[in-house]
Amino acid sequence: MTASEDRTDSRRARILAVARKHFGRFGFRRAGLDDIAAEAGCAKGSLYLEFPGKQALYFAVLDDVHGEVGKRFAAAVAGIESPAEWLRASMRFTFATLEREPLLARLLADDPDLPALREYAAQDRVRVEAEAALTHFRGLLRRGVEAGELRRDLDLEVVPFVLAGLKFLHLHADLITAGLIDRGRYFDGLADFALAAVLAPTVRPESAV
Numbered sequence: 001m002t003a004s005e006d007r008t009d010s011r012r013a014r015i016l017a018v019a020r021k022h023f024g025r026f027g028f029r030r031a032g033l034d035d036i037a038a039e040a041g042c043a044k045g046s047l048y049l050e051f052p053g054k055q056a057l058y059f060a061v062l063d064d065v066h067g068e069v070g071k072r073f074a075a076a077v078a079g080i081e082s083p084a085e086w087l088r089a090s091m092r093f094t095f096a097t098l099e100r101e102p103l104l105a106r107l108l109a110d111d112p113d114l115p116a117l118r119e120y121a122a123q124d125r126v127r128v129e130a131e132a133a134l135t136h137f138r139g140l141l142r143r144g145v146e147a148g149e150l151r152r153d154l155d156l157e158v159v160p161f162v163l164a165g166l167k168f169l170h171l172h173a174d175l176i177t178a179g180l181i182d183r184g185r186y187f188d189g190l191a192d193f194a195l196a197a198v199l200a201p202t203v204r205p206e207s208a209v
Contacts, residue, residue, distance in 0.1 A: 012050045014040040020061045024102030027110050028058055028117070055116050062120055065103055072097070083144030088195050091163065095187035098170045108171055134160055141198075150198050159198065166194055 018040040022031040033054055037044040051057040076093045080086045098105050107117065120126060137160045144150035169176070169190060177186050 011042055011046060015047055015050055016061060016064055019057050020103055023058060023061055024106050027106050028114060058116055059120050069097055083140050084149045084199060086140060088191055091191035091194060092188060094167050095170060108168055148200055151200050154198060163194060
């Protein structure tokens with residue numbers, strides 16, 4: 001790699017890191033390219049050399065975040081054989097990730113019809129990845145049913161979306177708890193409560209509440 005290429009990669013990395021912070025703090029609409037370029041220590045023209053516009057920068061940040069989260073998730077559930085325990089670990093991971101990653105929490109709070117976010121999700125690559133994840137999730141649920149861990153009357157078409165929807169409760173955690181319990185305990189309890197709703201009647205994992 002030449003010195004010029006190294007400087008370009010460094011500049012791109014700085015821009016992405018700053019943009020991630022700004023999009024997480026202000027959302028897509030209020031984050032400004034002038035502010036991002038200034039904090040990244042480059043001219044706005046240099047930013048445009050890396051990213052043709054605000055939407056392209058936003059998409060690149062989302063790609064980075066999703067890639068990082070995907071690796072952490074794979075590590076968090078590695079070696080878990082039980083579908084029920086995989087579900088619990090998955091839900092707890094989701095809430096822990098929302099606590100540590102402001103951008104993902106911002107995505108839940110922003111207008112769901114935000115054009116840039118909808119266009120990101122509509123990309124062929126992103127749709128294929130989402131459909132593959134959904135297929136894997138339903139397969140895991142099916143294995144749980146066949147193993148007798150999960151209820152046989154589950155609607156496997158609907159359950160993934162119901163469980164995914166629980167992450168929106170992250171937005172209202174402070175209002176719900178009124179500061180009377182720790183946020184971490186609340187999220188753990190929510191994960192256990194959701195899991196109890198899908199467990200087969202005779203299954204009571206030792207870690208369930």
